[in-house]
Amino acid sequence: MPRSRERAQVSLENLHRIFTVPESPDSTLGRIDQAISDNLAGFLQEHIVALERDLAEIEDDFSQSRIPEEPTFVSAYTDFLKEKVVSQSVHTASPGFIGHMTSALPYFMLPLSRILTALNQNLVKVETSRAFTPMERQVLGMLHRLIYGGDDAFYAQWMQDSRHALGAFCSGGTIANITALWAARNRLCGPAGSFRGIAQEGMFKALQHLDCKGLAVLVSRRGHYSLGKAADVLGIGRENLIAVDTDDDNRVDMKSLRRHCARLNAEGIRPLSLVGIAGTTETGNIDPLDELADLAQELGCHYHVDAAWGGATLLSGTYRSLLKGIERADSVTVDAHKQLYVPMGAGMVLFKDPTALAAIEHHAAYILREGSRDLGSHTLEGSRPGMAMLVHAGLSIIGRKGYEMLIDHGIERACRFARQIEAHPDFELITEPELNIFTYRYNPAWVQAQLAAAPAEQAARINEILDKVTETMQKRQRETGRTFVSRTRLAPGRYRGSRITVFRVVMANPLTTDALLASVLEEQCEMAERDENRVLLEQIEALCGRREFKTA
Ligand SMILES: Cc1ncc(COP(=O)(O)O)c(C=O)c1O
Structure with missing residues (x-):
C-alpha cells in the first residue's frame, strides 16, 4: 500500500470531506483524471511497461494482509495505483491485442460511466433506481426485438409491464446462461397438483414427480464452461451436461446429438434443455440453430441459444442470416461487454415468452413486494449497477448502422x-x-x-x-x-x-x-x-x- 509523505489525519471533518470535496484539479489525481478522460488508450500507452514483470514479483506488492490503520491522501493512493497497478495492467485496447474478446471501448463510455458511479443507482428496486428501471426495461426490449422481432403492439404491451420482464440484465454471459437454465428448470419442474415445484421441494422430489432419474442439458463440445457451472448450481450435475461431438466446422453434430437423446431416454434421463451456440468462444462458429429448434420442439424441451459473443451479429443486415433460427429459441444470452463495446459487467438473457421469468420470481417484504416494478424480482443477482445505461448509450450513439x-x-x-x-x-x-x-x-x-x-x-x-x-x-x-x-x-x-x-x-x-x-x-x-x-x-x-x- 502507498506510503504517504505527509500523513493524513483521521477526523470526522476529513471523513466528511472525502464524501463531498474532490482534491484540487492540480493534484496527481486531478491530472490522472484528466489524462484518462482525454484519452485512455494514450494514457495506457504512455504508462504500460513494455517488459512484463513476473507475476510473482507483482504479487509481492500485494502481500500485506493487514488493513491499513491510518488514512492516506487520495493523491498518494493514486500514485500507488499508477505505479503498481496501471503500469502492470494489460493494454486490451491496443489494436495489436487480438487474442481475447476484450478490446477497445468507444471513448464516450468512460465519461458516461462516471455518471453511474456518481448516481450509484441500485437496479434491484425502483426505490433506488427510478428512471434507470424503465431504461433497463427498454434495453431488454430492444435486444428482445432484435432477436425475436415482435411488433410495436407486443412491446407496448410487455416492455414496461411491471409484472413481467422480457429478460434479465446481469453481470455477464455466465449469469445469463445460469438464469436461462434456472428458468427452464423451474418451468419443467413447476408446481403441479400436490407437487409445489422444484423451487420449494428441491431436485429429489422433482425427479420423483417427473418420474425420471435425472435431467440433462445437451450442448456441443465447444460449449462455454459457464454451462458446467449452471449444471452444478442447479443440481443437474456436471455429468448430465452432455458434451456432443462437433463436425469439422465445430458445429454440433446433429446425428450424434440425436444418439445422445435416445440413450438418455433409455436411461430415464429427461432432456431439460438443448443449447445452441452462436459464436463458439474458441472458434467463433455457429450451430445449426434451426435444426436444433426442430429437435427441441420434437423433444418438448427448452431451447437456449448462447449468443454471448455472436448475438451482436444480428445488428448486421449482411450477416444476421448466419444466426437464422435464433428467433425460435426460448431464451438467448447476449453479452454487451463483448461486441456491443460496453465496459465489463454487462450481460443479458432474453426470453421469447414474456411470462417465462415468472418461474424464478421471488419476493421479499422490505423490497421486491409483489406487484412492484422492481427488476430484482427476476434476477439471480441482488444489488446491481445501472450498466444498462451504457448499453443504451452505445445503441443510441452508435446506432444499428454503426454496429453493423x-x-x-x-x-x-x-x-x-x-x-x-x-x-x-x-x-x-x-x-x-x-x-x-x-x-x-x-x-x-x-x-x-x-x-x-x-x-x-x-x-x-x-x-x-x-x-x-x-x-x-x-x-x-x-x-x-x-x-x-x-x-x-x-x-x-x-x-x-x-x-x-x-x-x-x-x-x-x-x-x-x-x-x-x-x-x-x-x-x-x-x-x-x-x-x-x-x-x-x-x-x-x-x-x-x-x-x-x-x-x-
Ligand atoms: C459463448 C460464451 N458464453 C458465455 C460466456 C461467459 O461470459 P462472461 O465471461 O461474460 O460471464 C462467454 C465468455 O467468453 C462465451 O464466449
Missing part, C-alpha cells in the same frame, strides 16, 4: 487475415472464420508435407512437437511482443481428432489494420527463428530424416 459497420468490418478483416495466413508458407489455417474468430498455427510448408505423408504415430509425434512450438511462441509473444494472440487446444478432423495447440485470434478491435495483422505474422516468424524453436523444429527434421532445415 463494426460487425461487418470485423468479419471481413478476419477473412482477409485468414487468407494472408493461408497464402503464407510457414502457417497453417486450422479453422476458417465464420464470424470474426479463427485459429491457426505455425507449421512450415515442409512440415505440413511431412505430416500429410506420415503414418499416424509419426504424425502424432510431429503434432506434439508443433504443440510445444505454438506454446513457446505464444508465451514469448505475450511477454515481449508488440502484438498478442491467445492459444487453445482443438481436435481438427484432418488430424483424425487428435488435439493440437493452436493460436486463436479475435478480430473485434476496429482499430486493428491489415498492416498490423501482417506484422503479427512477421513477429511470429521472428520468434520461430529463436533457438528454443529451432531446436524443436530440428527434432521434427530428425524424426522425418530430412536434412534441409529452412522453409522453401
Whole structure:
C-alpha cells in the first residue's frame, strides 16, 4: 500500500470531506483524471511497461494482509495505483491485442460511466433506481426485438409491464446462461397438483414427480464452461451436461446429438434443455440453430441459444442470416461487454415468452413486494449497477448502422487475415472464420508435407512437437511482443481428432489494420527463428530424416 509523505489525519471533518470535496484539479489525481478522460488508450500507452514483470514479483506488492490503520491522501493512493497497478495492467485496447474478446471501448463510455458511479443507482428496486428501471426495461426490449422481432403492439404491451420482464440484465454471459437454465428448470419442474415445484421441494422430489432419474442439458463440445457451472448450481450435475461431438466446422453434430437423446431416454434421463451456440468462444462458429429448434420442439424441451459473443451479429443486415433460427429459441444470452463495446459487467438473457421469468420470481417484504416494478424480482443477482445505461448509450450513439459497420468490418478483416495466413508458407489455417474468430498455427510448408505423408504415430509425434512450438511462441509473444494472440487446444478432423495447440485470434478491435495483422505474422516468424524453436523444429527434421532445415 502507498506510503504517504505527509500523513493524513483521521477526523470526522476529513471523513466528511472525502464524501463531498474532490482534491484540487492540480493534484496527481486531478491530472490522472484528466489524462484518462482525454484519452485512455494514450494514457495506457504512455504508462504500460513494455517488459512484463513476473507475476510473482507483482504479487509481492500485494502481500500485506493487514488493513491499513491510518488514512492516506487520495493523491498518494493514486500514485500507488499508477505505479503498481496501471503500469502492470494489460493494454486490451491496443489494436495489436487480438487474442481475447476484450478490446477497445468507444471513448464516450468512460465519461458516461462516471455518471453511474456518481448516481450509484441500485437496479434491484425502483426505490433506488427510478428512471434507470424503465431504461433497463427498454434495453431488454430492444435486444428482445432484435432477436425475436415482435411488433410495436407486443412491446407496448410487455416492455414496461411491471409484472413481467422480457429478460434479465446481469453481470455477464455466465449469469445469463445460469438464469436461462434456472428458468427452464423451474418451468419443467413447476408446481403441479400436490407437487409445489422444484423451487420449494428441491431436485429429489422433482425427479420423483417427473418420474425420471435425472435431467440433462445437451450442448456441443465447444460449449462455454459457464454451462458446467449452471449444471452444478442447479443440481443437474456436471455429468448430465452432455458434451456432443462437433463436425469439422465445430458445429454440433446433429446425428450424434440425436444418439445422445435416445440413450438418455433409455436411461430415464429427461432432456431439460438443448443449447445452441452462436459464436463458439474458441472458434467463433455457429450451430445449426434451426435444426436444433426442430429437435427441441420434437423433444418438448427448452431451447437456449448462447449468443454471448455472436448475438451482436444480428445488428448486421449482411450477416444476421448466419444466426437464422435464433428467433425460435426460448431464451438467448447476449453479452454487451463483448461486441456491443460496453465496459465489463454487462450481460443479458432474453426470453421469447414474456411470462417465462415468472418461474424464478421471488419476493421479499422490505423490497421486491409483489406487484412492484422492481427488476430484482427476476434476477439471480441482488444489488446491481445501472450498466444498462451504457448499453443504451452505445445503441443510441452508435446506432444499428454503426454496429453493423463494426460487425461487418470485423468479419471481413478476419477473412482477409485468414487468407494472408493461408497464402503464407510457414502457417497453417486450422479453422476458417465464420464470424470474426479463427485459429491457426505455425507449421512450415515442409512440415505440413511431412505430416500429410506420415503414418499416424509419426504424425502424432510431429503434432506434439508443433504443440510445444505454438506454446513457446505464444508465451514469448505475450511477454515481449508488440502484438498478442491467445492459444487453445482443438481436435481438427484432418488430424483424425487428435488435439493440437493452436493460436486463436479475435478480430473485434476496429482499430486493428491489415498492416498490423501482417506484422503479427512477421513477429511470429521472428520468434520461430529463436533457438528454443529451432531446436524443436530440428527434432521434427530428425524424426522425418530430412536434412534441409529452412522453409522453401
Ligand atoms: C459463448 C460464451 N458464453 C458465455 C460466456 C461467459 O461470459 P462472461 O465471461 O461474460 O460471464 C462467454 C465468455 O467468453 C462465451 O464466449
